[in-house]
Amino acid sequence: MLASWPPTFSTFGWSLEDSISHEQTITYRETETSDSLLPSLPSWPEVENLDSALFGAIGGGDSSMVRKLHHNASERDRRKRVNNSYSSLRSLLPPSDQMKRLSIPATVSRVLKFIPELRKEVDELFQKKEELISRIPTQTELVQPGKQRILATGGSLSAVSAIPLGDGEFAVQISTIKANKAMLSMAIEIVEEDGLLLLNSSSFESFGGRIFCHLHLQVQGSRDVDMEILREKLLLLYEKFP
Template sequence: MINGTQIQCENTFSSSTSIEPGYFCESLLPELELQEDHFLSTTPSPKDNPSSSNHFHKKLNHNACERDRRKKLNSLYLSLRMLLPESERSKKMGIPVTVSRVLKYIPELQKQVEKMTKKKQQLLVKGSQRQKHNSTSKDHCIDSLVVTATCLTDKEVMVNICILSKRADRTSLIKYLEILEGEGLKLINASTTSAPLGERTFYNLHFELTNH
């Protein structure tokens, strides 16, 4: 009679009930908790059958392992959901939706990384070219120029020019002489000295004032 009842229940369940996806994932958790509470409230006494006591402890261990496993899974799914952008996640989002959005987001993220890597390479190349251009320009220009003038007499003046440059040539001196001669000064004497490292050049120019 018991076997017949079990067969009838199985047939009724299979014919009248449609199992939705995720049914077992949602419904087994309460059953395990209720089952565990039932076992915790019924502690076996020494008079009980030893095989029944072993079965009881096995059930407790099984429920504890299953609970820990589900906690770990929930933690992993939560970490996976937090990897999504804030606009793409919500607290009520289920596991299938989370996995689907993550699988869609990973290729998009890879494209962004590749795009940023290319942009970084381009910026590095531009920076290197600009640095070479600046270093080349510095070799051909004067970094700083200091000019002082001292009146010796009413018609004579001493002009001291200090050029801070790695390459100060005669062309620079000629240009300065042309400028001073245009102001009505005639060169009487000139001398040049350089610093030990060659980055400073001093011009001592003795001029006489001429009448225009």
């Protein structure tokens, strides 16, 4: 007969059901311990709230940056307009002041000082203009000496007057009925031969066919010019051509 061997392990008095229950308990505890070591993840609504808060913070930062960039651009444009305005203001000053590198306060101060000077100069020029206009004879006064000359010569319809303007300048007025353009060129040659510089000349024809010529002359250097002799020369020129 074969001898019966004892079992290789012992249950230490536990039944089979107790062993199974014990193994299940160990497995559950190991699983619970492993799960407790993992971090707790948020639920889906919590994730949505987190994303909204994150993107809101990022969007707020972008809005602040945009406002800052817009402010910088506006400030740059404002400074550019101010500089252009001061440059335009500086260009109104005399050339001697424009060559100086004046600061903005110095530019404003110089302009405030220059405005009264400019007004005074304009008033002086206006007064000089009125004086010159008062010295120039009217058409009636210009024709009248011509009538007196007609009585003396018996045939001329021309009149010449010479008016001093000051500072070595003279205005010569010629009234004639001849429409010969070459005569005006010859008259200019006569005044230049007498040492006068032609500054300006003009002519127009009145309704009655009379031609009026105006010569603005200036004495060159310190030469002494007898305007009465010059007037006689010009009158003889226009009497010479019928």
